[in-house]
Amino acid sequence: MANPSLSAFLATTKEQYLSAVRDGTASEWVVVMGNEAGDLDSLASSFGYARFHSVTRDTQKVVALSQTPRTDLHLRAENIYALEQSRIDHSCKELLCIDDIPQTQSKRFPSTQFALVDHNRILPRYTENNPDARVIAIVDHHEDEGHHKDTADPRIVAVPTGSCTSLVAKLFKEKCPDRMTPELAGLLLSGILIDTSGLKPGGKAELADREAAAFLVPIAAQSRDQSFVRMAHAEDEGPMLDIASLTNILQEKKGSISHLSTYDLLRRDYKEYSLTPHWSSSGSILVGLATVPKGLKSWIPGDEEFWSQAEKWMDERCLTVLGILTTFRSRKGKHKREILFIIREGDGKDELASRLWKGLEESEELRVKKKKLEKYESKRTDQDESRKRVYKQGNASATRKAIAPLVKRIIEET
Numbered sequence: 001m002a003n004p005s006l007s008a009f010l011a012t013t014k015e016q017y018l019s020a021v022r023d024g025t026a027s028e029w030v031v032v033m034g035n036e037a038g039d040l041d042s043l044a045s046s047f048g049y050a051r052f053h054s055v056t057r058d059t060q061k062v063v064a065l066s067q068t069p070r071t072d073l074h075l076r077a078e079n080i081y082a083l084e085q086s087r088i089d090h091s092c093k094e095l096l097c098i099d100d101i102p103q104t105q106s107k108r109f110p111s112t113q114f115a116l117v118d119h120n121r122i123l124p125r126y127t128e129n130n131p132d133a134r135v136i137a138i139v140d141h142h143e144d145e146g147h148h149k150d151t152a153d154p155r156i157v158a159v160p161t162g163s164c165t166s167l168v169a170k171l172f173k174e175k176c177p178d179r180m181t182p183e184l185a186g187l188l189l190s191g192i193l194i195d196t197s198g199l200k201p202g203g204k205a206e207l208a209d210r211e212a213a214a215f216l217v218p219i220a221a222q223s224r225d226q227s228f229v230r231m232a233h234a235e236d237e238g239p240m241l242d243i244a245s246l247t248n249i250l251q252e253k254k255g256s257i258s259h260l261s262t263y264d265l266l267r268r269d270y271k272e273y274s275l276t277p278h279w280s281s282s283g284s285i286l287v288g289l290a291t292v293p294k295g296l297k298s299w300i301p302g303d304e305e306f307w308s309q310a311e312k313w314m315d316e317r318c319l320t321v322l323g324i325l326t327t328f329r330s331r332k333g334k335h336k337r338e339i340l341f342i343i344r345e346g347d348g349k350d351e352l353a354s355r356l357w358k359g360l361e362e363s364e365e366l367r368v369k370k371k372k373l374e375k376y377e378s379k380r381t382d383q384d385e386s387r388k389r390v391y392k393q394g395n396a397s398a399t400r401k402a403i404a405p406l407v408k409r410i411i412e413e414t
Contacts (some may be wrong), residue, residue: 006183007087009051010064011094017063022099026110030062030136035119037291038068040079040250041164044191045117048168048184049139053115055179057408063096064114070097073098075260075268078253082190086183109133114191118164120157121145124274139167143405163205165191166212173215182223185216189241190250192216198247217241255293262299262309266324267292272317273404277410279355280348287319287407288313292402294389296338297329299356301378310342320344323407325400337393339368339403345387352411353387359410365402367394 004012020026032050034042050064066073074080075094082391084090101110108129114122115137127133141161149155160169165188170179192213196205197360199213257265270292276284292299300306309326314322324340339360343353360368368391376390 003179003181005087006047006051006187006318007094009054009205010088010096013050013054013061013063014094014100015059017096018100018135019108020061022111027112027132028061029111030060030113030115031065031111032062032115032137033065033067033405034117035271036067037073037269038066038076039269040076040082041191041195042067042118043079043140044082044187045164045168045220046190048165048172049115051179052168052171052176053137053235055176065101066095066097068097069099070095072267073097073239075264076254077256078250079406081249081253082187084277084397085190086187086404099337102249116140116148116152117168118142120149120155121270138166139160141167158208160204161206162209163192163195163212164204165195166206166209169212169216170208172383174320177215179390180216180219180232182220185219186223189213189216189220190246191227193243193247194250194254194357197251198243203388217243222237227248254338257293262303262306262314265294266310266313266322267293268292271400272319273408275408277348279351282348285352285411286318287321287323287411288317288319289323289325289400289407290311291325291327293327294324296324296329296340296376299326314342320346321356321407323400323403325403327396335396337396337398338371339366339391339393341391343387349387353389356407356410357389363406365395366398366406368392369394 017026017029019031030053032053034046046064046066050062053060053062066169070092080090080092088094106129109126112130112134114126114135115213116122116134116135116322116335117139119313120140122133122135134151136151137154138148138152138403139154139156141164143159144157148336156167161167167186192209196209197203199205199210241272251393260268267290271289273287273289274284306379314323320343326338326340327335329335341356342355344347360366361370371390371392373385373388373390
């Protein structure tokens with residue numbers, strides 16, 4: 001098919017890629033992947049860029065890879081909903097997930113060519129024992145870490161932009177608008193809406209997001225199978241999109257987390273960073289940042305296993321530092337954010353804690369205020385506040401996109 005459906009494209013390329021892995025020819029393939037947090041922006045952008053790459057460089061083999069394990073896909077209800085609207089089965093059998101790829105004894109990833117969307121630095125797991133690994137394309141809206149400048153083409157790092165899907169949509173609009181399908185347009189549009197609160201004025205939406213939405217809306221509206229498409233009252237107007245309803249559904253799905261355990265919440269929206277402390281000669285440390293749409297006061301007292309589950313996650317990921325970044329609304333509807341950092345016991349703990357607390361507290365962007373840990377406990381505990389600290393963010397607009405670079409600077413720069 002000249003212009004296959006999104007579902008058919010994903011299923012076919014997945015099957016062909018896994019066959020190439022078994023045959024030892026996967027190095028011929030370009031692997032497109034979003035960041036490891038696996039949000040809708042990353043997922044939709046990876047599908048979209050893989051499709052774009054396939055139609056603009058049709059001599060190359062390309063596949064989209066989800067860094068989220070298949071067993072964890074259910075943790076994001078908004079993703080499942082958006083995928084179903086794009087005719088992808090709720091089981092997500094069409095998706096290529098990281099745990100679908102067979103592990104080799106050398107643990108070397110089977111491919112050597114990568115395209116990164118929604119992040120701009122490849123993780124070590126893809127380059128370890130893989131000397132020919134190279135990043136051939138980047139499309140992102142996070143702070144530029146300055147890597148892969150000699151190999152990535154295109155190398156698009158557009159800050160500020162509300163959603164990476166907007167940048168992918170722009171590529172289609174400029175290069176091959178006729179190859180955008182209604183299902184893919186709806187998925188990319190969903191990524192924009194959930195990242196910009198429905199293109200809310202004064203919010204995160206930038207000009208690129210609004211232009212991308214204007215391109216995608218009429219195409220997405222051609223699919224009458226999508227529940228957010230409604231017919232206009234006038235016969236000559238054709239189908240229309242109910243943007244407000246779609247945004248509300250996505251946000252409601254995203255906030256449906258009451259059934260998830262602490263362990264689920266920590267891995268649901270998670271990113272990991274390998275950082276090298278500038279004051280130490282002991283090598284790099286791993287820092288994990290989990291974003292959770294739930295306040296600590298309504299979370300920690302209601303879960304007796306909160307601290308043990310947090311320690312379990314740190315042990316599994318071999319983390320030296322875990323940051324839990326909460327985002328929620330107060331009873332009066334005011335948007336708030338908190339930060340809880342946990343530092344693993346061990347050599348250098350005191351120096352790391354001292355520098356991290358100082359750097360966070362001096363941040364003019366975050367404007368944090370230290371809170372007593374006991375305020376978040378239903379009963380007295382023996383938590384060590386020298387390696388655990390809670391902050392209220394004065395700037396509730398500062399997300400992980402701001403906190404991650406700050407933590408990196410605190411740890412790596414003098």
